Amino acid sequence: MVKIRVLQRVLVTGGAGFIGSNFVRHLLAARPAVTIVDLDALTYAGSRENLRDLPDPDRHQFVHGDITDRALVDRLLAEHAIDTIVHFAAESHVDRSITGPGAFVQTNVVGTFTLLDAARAAWRGRDPGGVRFHHVSTDEVYGSLAPDAAPVAEGAAYAPRSPYAASKAASDHLVRAYATTYGLPVTISNCSNNYGPYQFPEKLIPLMIVNGVLGKPLPVYGDGLQVRDWLHVDDHCAAIVAIVERGRPGATYHVGGGNQPTNLELVGRLCALLDARLPASPHRPHAGLITHVVDRPGHDRRYDLDCGLIERELGWRPRHDLATGLAATVDWYLAAGAWLAAIRDSDDFRRWLTLNYADRGAGAP
Numbered sequence: 001m002v003k004i005r006v007l008q009r010v011l012v013t014g015g016a017g018f019i020g021s022n023f024v025r026h027l028l029a030a031r032p033a034v035t036i037v038d039l040d041a042l043t044y045a046g047s048r049e050n051l052r053d054l055p056d057p058d059r060h061q062f063v064h065g066d067i068t069d070r071a072l073v074d075r076l077l078a079e080h081a082i083d084t085i086v087h088f089a090a091e092s093h094v095d096r097s098i099t100g101p102g103a104f105v106q107t108n109v110v111g112t113f114t115l116l117d118a119a120r121a122a123w124r125g126r127d128p129g130g131v132r133f134h135h136v137s138t139d140e141v142y143g144s145l146a147p148d149a150a151p152v153a154e155g156a157a158y159a160p161r162s163p164y165a166a167s168k169a170a171s172d173h174l175v176r177a178y179a180t181t182y183g184l185p186v187t188i189s190n191c192s193n194n195y196g197p198y199q200f201p202e203k204l205i206p207l208m209i210v211n212g213v214l215g216k217p218l219p220v221y222g223d224g225l226q227v228r229d230w231l232h233v234d235d236h237c238a239a240i241v242a243i244v245e246r247g248r249p250g251a252t253y254h255v256g257g258g259n260q261p262t263n264l265e266l267v268g269r270l271c272a273l274l275d276a277r278l279p280a281s282p283h284r285p286h287a288g289l290i291t292h293v294v295d296r297p298g299h300d301r302r303y304d305l306d307c308g309l310i311e312r313e314l315g316w317r318p319r320h321d322l323a324t325g326l327a328a329t330v331d332w333y334l335a336a337g338a339w340l341a342a343i344r345d346s347d348d349f350r351r352w353l354t355l356n357y358a359d360r361g362a363g364a365p
């Protein structure tokens, strides 16, 4: 019989980012008694605009600050009597980890350590059943899978290859070390690629939608035959709620969508959706904008998670199918007017496009 924890006062880190803001929205709607303290440094990837449509904003308190600030984290845990930490805050983009790895070590490794150590101090003497540290991680810690390799199950050896994946792997190891050494009640989820509303348009799906609408090239790295597993962000949020409420302390759960198109197939599907949604566009057929560009260094070929454990133990499985989820995501970005324009037209984003794409060859944006 699985014991159910009742969530009360939750610290969400990175709750102004893509998945974190969707999680805040999801949790407020799903659990009417929960209050949330949302700690976010508002890096380029975070914005209070991502939290503009919360269902019950009075139960959400935003704190602008850094997870590496130990005094601030100590204060928040004590003042709000936090019983659950859901840790999303991270530098999250592989390409940025190639051009600037230092921030990834600082936030993903040092930041996770800071939170763990603060939780250990704050929860000393507490009933371990009453508190929980949930760490949100990625399938990228397992490295690149051969085309015929079986899906990866929990407990497989780590083999990270990008600075991003290595920093997330390091943080996962620290979380497990705090459980083993100090008895901190932790859970970890390793999740596949998320998509949905509020994703920063540096990532594959929103970048292709944004460029497609503007008639700009759709830069596909290398041959485009790399494979990712795609999960709707709302399914990820539901999995995390299931894990923090009913997951075994110390356990790791894999979370994936069971959708594995090649990048080229996925971009083709987005182009078809844009063709259908924008019948008067001069850029139809949008697939004509697809441009193969120089590959990402060390580009992982394939990820694939075995998600049997979370289904068997917690009854979680994804509810969104890829066709419906992608169509809804395209519609969301088509209607995202001011939100999108603020990012797209910012100097910071333009600088990123130049830094990442200028040397990739003809046709890069």
Ligand code: NAD
Pocket (backbone or CB within 6 Å): 013, 014, 015, 016, 017, 018, 019, 020, 039, 040, 041, 042, 043, 044, 045, 046, 047, 065, 066, 067, 068, 087, 088, 089, 090, 091, 092, 093, 107, 111, 136, 137, 138, 139, 168, 190, 191, 192, 193, 194, 195, 200
């Ligand atoms: P994101 O880049 O959209 O958001 C990250 C958020 O963290 C931002 O709001 C940013 O301001 C905040 N942040 C960054 N550094 C911080 C710091 N030092 N202190 C406080 N806040 C800070 O990322 P995302 O895509 O929402 O990913 C969230 C988490 O999920 C990450 O841990 C990531 O590794 C993991 N994950 C993401 C995916 C995916 O497909 N996006 C898949 C699996 C796992």
Ligand code: TYD
Pocket (backbone or CB within 6 Å): 093, 094, 095, 193, 202, 203, 204, 205, 207, 219, 220, 221, 222, 226, 227, 228, 263, 296
């Ligand atoms: P991305 O969204 O950056 O996520 P991740 O690297 O964490 O999987 O990229 C998804 C896939 O799309 C990945 O194989 C790299 C590829 N990609 C492109 O082909 N072109 C692009 O412009 C971007 C951003 C990604």
